[in-house]
Amino acid sequence: MKYVDEFRDGALARTIAANIFRAARPDREYRFMEFCGGHTHAIFRYGVTGLLPVRVRMIHGPGCPVCVLPIGRIDLAIGLALERDVLLCSYGDMLRVPASGGRSLLQAKARGADVRMVYSVADALGLARRHPDRQVVFFAIGFETTTPPTAVAVLQAAAEQLGNFSVLCNHVLTPAAMHAILSQPGGAAIDGFVGPAHVSTVIGSAPYEPFPRDYGKPVVIAGFEPLDVMQAILLLLRQVNEGRAEVENEFVRAVTRHGNRKAQALMENVFELRPDFEWRGLGTLPNSALRLRPRYAAFDAEARFGLEARPVADHKACECAAILRGVKRPQDCKIFGSACTPDNPVGSCMVSSEGACAAHYSYGRFADREAATA
Amino acid sequence: MGAAKPSTGRPLDIKRGRVDLSHGGGGRAMAQLIRELFAAAFANEYLAQGNDGALLPPPGGRLVLATDAHVVSPLFFPGGDIGCLAVHGTVNDVAVMGAKPLWLTASFILEEGFPLADLARIVASMAEASRQAGVPVVAGDTKVVERNKGDGVFIATAGVGVMPGGLLLSGDRARPGDAMVLSGSIADHGMAILSCREHLSFDAPIVSDTAALHGLIAAMLDSGAALRCLRDPTRGGLATTLNEIAAQSGVGMLLEEAAIPVKPAVAAACEFLGLDPLYAANEGKLVAICASEDAGRLLQAMRCHPLGRDAAIIGAVRQDPRRFVQMKTRLGGMRMVDWLTGEQLPRIC
Numbered sequence: 106m107k108y109v110d111e112f113r114d115g116a117l118a119r120t121i122a123a124n125i126f127r128a129a130r131p132d133r134e135y136r137f138m139e140f141c142g143g144h145t146h147a148i149f150r151y152g153v154t155g156l157l158p159v160r161v162r163m164i165h166g167p168g169c170p171v172c173v174l175p176i177g178r179i180d181l182a183i184g185l186a187l188e189r190d191v192l193l194c195s196y197g198d199m200l201r202v203p204a205s206g207g208r209s210l211l212q213a214k215a216r217g218a219d220v221r222m223v224y225s226v227a228d229a230l231g232l233a234r235r236h237p238d239r240q241v242v243f244f245a246i247g248f249e250t251t252t253p254p255t256a257v258a259v260l261q262a263a264a265e266q267l268g269n270f271s272v273l274c275n276h277v278l279t280p281a282a283m284h285a286i287l288s289q290p291g292g293a294a295i296d297g298f299v300g301p302a303h304v305s306t307v308i309g310s311a312p313y314e315p316f317p318r319d320y321g322k323p324v325v326i327a328g329f330e331p332l333d334v335m336q337a338i339l340l341l342l343r344q345v346n347e348g349r350a351e352v353e354n355e356f357v358r359a360v361t362r363h364g365n366r367k368a369q370a371l372m373e374n375v376f377e378l379r380p381d382f383e384w385r386g387l388g389t390l391p392n393s394a395l396r397l398r399p400r401y402a403a404f405d406a407e408a409r410f411g412l413e414a415r416p417v418a419d420h421k422a423c424e425c426a427a428i429l430r431g432v433k434r435p436q437d438c439k440i441f442g443s444a445c446t447p448d449n450p451v452g453s454c455m456v457s458s459e460g461a462c463a464a465h466y467s468y469g470r471f472a473d474r475e476a477a478t479a
Numbered sequence: 480m481g482a483a484k485p486s487t488g489r490p491l492d493i494k495r496g497r498v499d500l501s502h503g504g505g506g507r508a509m510a511q512l513i514r515e516l517f518a519a520a521f522a523n524e525y526l527a528q529g530n531d532g533a534l535l536p537p538p539g540g541r542l543v544l545a546t547d548a549h550v551v552s553p554l555f556f557p558g559g560d561i562g563c564l565a566v567h568g569t570v571n572d573v574a575v576m577g578a579k580p581l582w583l584t585a586s587f588i589l590e591e592g593f594p595l596a597d598l599a600r601i602v603a604s605m606a607e608a609s610r611q612a613g614v615p616v617v618a619g620d621t622k623v624v625e626r627n628k629g630d631g632v633f634i635a636t637a638g639v640g641v642m643p644g645g646l647l648l649s650g651d652r653a654r655p656g657d658a659m660v661l662s663g664s665i666a667d668h669g670m671a672i673l674s675c676r677e678h679l680s681f682d683a684p685i686v687s688d689t690a691a692l693h694g695l696i697a698a699m700l701d702s703g704a705a706l707r708c709l710r711d712p713t714r715g716g717l718a719t720t721l722n723e724i725a726a727q728s729g730v731g732m733l734l735e736e737a738a739i740p741v742k743p744a745v746a747a748a749c750e751f752l753g754l755d756p757l758y759a760a761n762e763g764k765l766v767a768i769c770a771s772e773d774a775g776r777l778l779q780a781m782r783c784h785p786l787g788r789d790a791a792i793i794g795a796v797r798q799d800p801r802r803f804v805q806m807k808t809r810l811g812g813m814r815m816v817d818w819l820t821g822e823q824l825p826r827i828c
Contacts, residue, residue: 106746115737115811122811150755152812201821224752331810447820468814471803 112330113151121335122156128342135161137341138431139299140283142169142459143329149468151331161338164295165461167282167386167429168304170247171198172453172460175383176417178275179204181407182244185273186210186218189410192236194221194229195244198457203450205417210244226251226258233262233270242406244273250303252276252395253368256375259397259404273406274396277382279304280312281393285384287320289430297341299334300326302356309364310354317350328356375401383416385453386429425452428461435462436473442466491515496595503589503623516599517587517619520606525582525617533617538581538641545572546637552826554601554631557671558687559762561634562605564828567691567762568713569638570612574693575709575765577648577700578640583609585636586620590629601632612691614638643700652707653728657796658774660767662695662781663688663789664740665717669759670748672827685744690763695786702780704773711765713828715819718757720766721804722818731799734806734816738793758819760827768796 129135139145145165148154154163167173179202186193193210200210200222214220219239223229226243233241245255255272262270279301286295300313305326313324323344327337337355344351354360375398382394397405406412419426423445424438435441435454445451447463454460458467491511501508518526525533547568554561566583573580585605589598609616616636667688674685692711699706708728712720717739725732741749741756749756763786769777774792781787794806804816 106743106750109750113809115809118810118812150808150814151810152808152814153810155812156810331812447817463820467817467820471801471805471813471815 109330112328112332114332117332118156118335121332121339125161125335125339125342126158128339128346129158129161130346131160133160135342135345136164136295137161137297137299137338138164138166138286138295139334140166140168140279141301141304141329142172142457143302144299144327144334145169145461145464146459147329147331147334149464153331153334154469154472156335157338161342164431165428165464166286166298166431167384168248168279168301169454169457169459169461170251170277171202171457172425172429173277173282173384173386174202174246174275174453175385175414176204176419177383177414179210180417181412181414182273183208183210183213185242185406185410185412186213186220187216189240191240191242192219192221192232193242193244194223194232196224196246197222199244199246201450202453202456226254230258230261230267230270233267234265237269239269241270242273243270244275246275248277248279248301248304249307249372252376253307253365253371256371259375259401260371262404263401268403271404271406271409272397273412274376276376276395277384278393278395279308281390282384282387283313283316285387285390285393286431287316287322295322295431296345297323297325297350299337299341300324300352302327302329302333302359305356305360305364307365307368310352310360310362313352317352321350323350323353325353326356326360328359383414385419386426420451423452425454425462428454435465436470438462442470491595493595493599498589498591498593498595498598498623500591500623500625503621509621513621516595516602517621520602521609521616521619523615523617525615526619533582535582535617538639540644541642543573543576543578543640543642544637545569545576546635547572548633548635549828550630550633550826551672551828552630553672553675554597556675556687557685559689560601560604561632562601562603563608564689564762565634565636566605566608566612566614567689568828569636570614570691570693571711571765573638573640574691574696575648575711576640576642577646577696577706577709578642579697580612580614580638580640580693582617582639583614583636584618585616585634587622588629588633588635589621589623590631591623591626593631598632605634608691612693614691646700648706648708650708650710650724650727653724653730653768653796654707655730655796655798656771657707657768658771658792659721659732659734659794659796660769660774660777660781661717661739661791661793662692662765662767662787664742664745665712665761665764666741666745666749666756666759668762669716669827670745672760673752674748685742685748688761688763690786692763692765692786695781695784696765698780698784698787699767699777702776704777704780705770706777707768707770709765709767712761714760716756716758716760717766718755718804718816719819721816724768725802725804728796729800729802731797731802732794732804733797734794734804736806736808738791740789740791757816762828771795
């Protein structure tokens with residue numbers, strides 16, 4: 106497949122791996138966080154971990170939209186679908202995340218709620234047009250990548266005066282989460298970030314500039330292909346070895362310093378900052394999420410249905426919170442692979458293939474047991 | 480589904496008519512539907528007996544019996560429809576046991592209001608598939624459910640086949656060192672269905688691989704290769720089938736990603752939708768486990784058959800008490816190919 110195979114080439118991978126081995130000093134460990142679930146997935150799906158020296162460790166970050174959404178927000182959606190008779194749409198993985206009492210949107214669907222999986226917010230808008238007698242709510246999740254499409258849908262709904270369409274907005278902001286990771290008590294035990302791919306096409310590379318400046322941590326923006334990730338790791342190693350901390354852009358084929366201004370303008374037009382927002386794992390973070398501006402209140406499900414999220418504690422044994430902060434690894438969780446599996450997930454990280462636990466379980470767990478039994 | 484009682488009046492209006500509840504009522508309308516549509520299309524001596532069941536000659540060996548229900552949506556898709564799929568699915572289930580498929584039965588569950596023209600197309604396609612396979616539909620049944628209680632048409636088929644003496648193919652016979660041979664490109668059916676589902680607004684020249692595999696299998700058996708097990712990787716795809724065999728046999732497997740054929744358009748569609756072709760359905764492919772020393776001659780025999788032209792050795796069985804299926808990626812790394820989680824796509828077959 107043209108424009109894809111080039112970034113998955115085995116011979117090039119061997120060359121980069123050899124450079125990584127040469128660059129990684131034998132006397133120290135390197136800990137890099139790939140922020141995005143897309144990178145986590147690529148690392149596991151293509152077996153990148155096995156091509157790295159053991160002293161280069163990848164820490165999986167919180168950039169998985171369904172992973173960071175707290176239970177209280179999912180409860181809102183389940184409540185809407187079950188009790189308010191709305192037609193609720195969201196992306197596939199979101200439907201399987203367990204919320205209060207282990208309930209998920211998929212289970213609500215089995216109990217008779219009208220829950221639809223959509224591939225894009227445009228599909229939700231289409232449902233609203235086709236079902237003028239139903240209230241259609243799009244359960245919007247995601248970082249800056251999925252936010253502009255939601256903005257477009259709201260603007261279209263406004264232009265068409267679609268009175269039966271609204272958005273339950275859970276869009277969150279990447280830089281806020283990176284600040285939270287780096288300013289944890291005791292500091293984050295990471296040496297740098299593999300920076301987001303798709304998010305950066307929207308926001309550009311400039312928003313990451315505070316991280317090298319204020320925290321001394323390099324950021325290398327990388328595409329989602331395995332060779333992108335490997336090249337970014339090499340660039341991070343070089344920065345660390347040379348005592349540099351900069352924003353570097355490996356994903357120059359898609360990312361500029363200032364990003365996609367049109368998408369940014371759409372977001373600015375439709376959304377405003379929430380004063381604070383609860384994240385799973387990271388706690389309540391100020392200025393870290395978006396809501397619809399008052400002028401689009403007619404399309405804001407929270408306003409339309411009078412919703413307010415209540416904080417709900419995670420399952421006691423679940424380590425998703427620590428895993429999302431990069432403090433623990435999936436295999437450090439007591440219930441990983443026993444009580445919590447992709448078929449019966451307890452925590453959100455075991456649901457999406459971008460979640461650290463699901464990726465490790467589905468693609469990488471052979472290495473744990475090999476290491477354990479070796 | 481016999482030759483049925485005489486009925487009076489006009490013939491079925493296949494062009495404009497629709498299924499109504501009387502077509503499942505057991506009366507003259509049902510008899511007419513069976514006679515003019517089903518019996519006419521499937522015509523064979525056993526069906527012509529016109530009794531509640533078909534009286535069949537002794538097959539001369541051990542029997543294999545398999546059944547398969549078909550609920551695919553949409554009913555018509557690039558490369559096939561629910562009719563030929565209902566024949567191929569069951570013929571293949573019988574054939575991968577190593578048996579020669581002999582007879583099929585078919586049960587139709589029709590929804591009130593379903594256009595007779597569509598039903599006629601489906602039945603014609605089913606009859607053609609049965610003729611081409613040389614496996615007649617010898618008995619059948621028709622039921623009608625009220626509007627909104629079905630989805631057009633569901634078809635359940637059962638198939639009987641006869642086993643050559645002494646042959647035993649089974650999922651528990653894979654042994655470390657055995658080779659895995661795949662008959663051709665994967666994920667064609669799953670992506671063909673997906674590409675025509677309306678809510679995906681996705682358009683690609685992808686055609687279902689739906690086909691009856693018993694001819695290919697006969698050639699494989701004739702090659703004399705020591706076959707342990709054959710499976711057709713339908714729902715859940717190649718990944719699921721290999722995990723089933725690994726679990727049954729108590730072995731691990733190591734696949735070579737670069738050796739697994741995927742058509743470029745299918746690979747692109749999977750990429751676009753974020754799906755893994757290893758988990759997408761096939762309806763005209765099989766995977767064979769055979770003794771490694773026989774893999775070459777098995778491959779040669781398969782490649783001589785039109786349905787095995789792109790056959791490839793895709794990996795080997797190995798010892799692993801954890802029964803993991805692993806894969807060396809094109810990149811050179813290693814990953815697991817785990818059981819499918821949840822449902823990749825409902826109503827694929």
